[in-house]
Amino acid sequence: MSDHEQQQPAPRRGKVLEALARAERKVFTRPAPKSANAQVKFLLTRAKGSTKALAERLGVSRRTVERYRAGKLTKPQNRLQAALVEETESEWQPQVRAQARAQASTSRGMMVEVTAYFGFTCTGSSDDGRERQITTDISPTYVKQILELQEAGATEEDLHPIVAEAITESYFTEWGTRADGLRADFTSVSSISLRF
Incomplete structure (x- = not known):
């Protein structure tokens, strides 16, 4: 079984929690990283370089994280793409979000x-x-x-x-x-x- 096939389904948030997340995204002063490679690199900086911690957070293997960081994989499946977007946006511009x-x-x-x-x-x-x-x-x-x-x-x-x-x-x-x-x-x- 490949790393992609072992991915767990992303947990769904309720409508109020999702609305809070959307409201926070609207206060960003710069756009969050869009490509999987840029998102993984950004999340690794927030995880202090720990591929293990990021892999656990995303629900994938360490090897998958390393492949995206190196640019060997570029197009994640829908579940991983959603997790990357959610995790990136939850960490993006914390001071701007905190101020709002x-x-x-x-x-x-x-x-x-x-x-x-x-x-x-x-x-x-x-x-x-x-x-x-x-x-x-x-x-x-x-x-x-x-x-x-x-x-x-x-x-x-x-x-x-x-x-x-x-x-x-x-x-x-x-x-x-x-x-x-x-x-x-x-x-x-x-x-x-x-x-x-």
């Missing part, structure tokens, strides 16, 4: 655009749940909680309640000025986009 995250969690907040099924819990409410498309700001307090959960390795299920609470506060209760006691849960997320 810090500003969002202390002063600016974030913009969320979501299409999902929203259900409500409120005394005397006759508004049944339904799919809605909502665009609203999330306060820095919630952004901080969301980013801390993401850094702690939270799952999609861990993030849904806090995102729903943030949307409830800014969109449905308008920062506590109406619909006191309303709680919105969202499920069946069709799409979500976040912007720092």
